[in-house]
Amino acid sequence: MTTRINPSILAADFANLEHELGRIASADLVHVDVMDNHFVPNLTFGPQMVGRLQQVSPIPLDVHLMISDVDRWAPGYAELGAFSVTFHAEATDEPVALARRLREIGARAGIALKPGTDVEPYLELLPEFDQVLVMTVEPGFGGQSFMAETMPKLERLSRVVRETGLDVWLQVDGGISLDTIGIAAEAGADTFVAGSAVFGGEVPADRIAALRDAAVAHRH
Numbered sequence: 001m002t003t004r005i006n007p008s009i010l011a012a013d014f015a016n017l018e019h020e021l022g023r024i025a026s027a028d029l030v031h032v033d034v035m036d037n038h039f040v041p042n043l044t045f046g047p048q049m050v051g052r053l054q055q056v057s058p059i060p061l062d063v064h065l066m067i068s069d070v071d072r073w074a075p076g077y078a079e080l081g082a083f084s085v086t087f088h089a090e091a092t093d094e095p096v097a098l099a100r101r102l103r104e105i106g107a108r109a110g111i112a113l114k115p116g117t118d119v120e121p122y123l124e125l126l127p128e129f130d131q132v133l134v135m136t137v138e139p140g141f142g143g144q145s146f147m148a149e150t151m152p153k154l155e156r157l158s159r160v161v162r163e164t165g166l167d168v169w170l171q172v173d174g175g176i177s178l179d180t181i182g183i184a185a186e187a188g189a190d191t192f193v194a195g196s197a198v199f200g201g202e203v204p205a206d207r208i209a210a211l212r213d214a215a216v217a218h219r220h
């Protein structure tokens with residue numbers, strides 16, 4: 001089973017992003033956190049910046065939209081060429097229509113769930129998605145502590161994906177470190193977003209390798 005490590009550039013040096021992308025070229029995808037100071041209290045960047053990242057990144061873009069009015073904005077990120085575009089379940093009443101639109105454009109479609117959002121209503125929609133992002137912190141900021149109470153949700157998803165044989169990636173994001181990645185891997189995650197744990201080290205590539213080894217050691 002494939003294990004993916006996706007560093008979050010939220011923890012990178014924003015004044016040197018092209019250089020920072022070069023330092024994580026051994027990762028699978030780069031996780032790009034788009035925040036609008038509305039859906040979440042924090043603010044990062046929008047399509048113009050993501051378009052430039054798409055041009056200079058050595059690895060594909062995994063765009064995570066923490067924004068409102070997502071039906072309007074998400075397709076634009078797929079049109080920029082992002083490999084995957086993940087929007088929040090809490091931000092739209094039409095998750096299936098939006099996922100179909102993203103796939104039509106050529107991106108993988110992802111749905112993200114905040115820690116307090118129940119997964120049950122989304123289980124029957126899984127064939128419409130390529131990945132589910134289980135937030136392991138409240139979205140908005142890097143450097144927060146991993147919320148182990150979100151693991152039952154991941155276990156439930158993992159069981160359904162196994163039983164149905166669907167090819168849906170299960171992603172975790174928030175507080176992922178060498179201390180916590182094993183917990184998420186055991187619960188069924190295959191794709192791990194890590195910000196501070198990667199960029200907090202002198203050599204991000206070493207952190208990526210260590211996280212990958214730790215995840216692989218704990219996967220079933």
Ligand SMILES: O=C(CO)[C@@H](O)[C@H](O)COP(=O)(O)O
Pocket residue numbers: 008010011031033064137138139140141142143144173174175176193194195196197
């Ligand atoms: O989406 C988010 C935060 O909302 C994340 O992608 C963070 O960037 C993860 O940061 P760390 O918890 O790994 O420092």
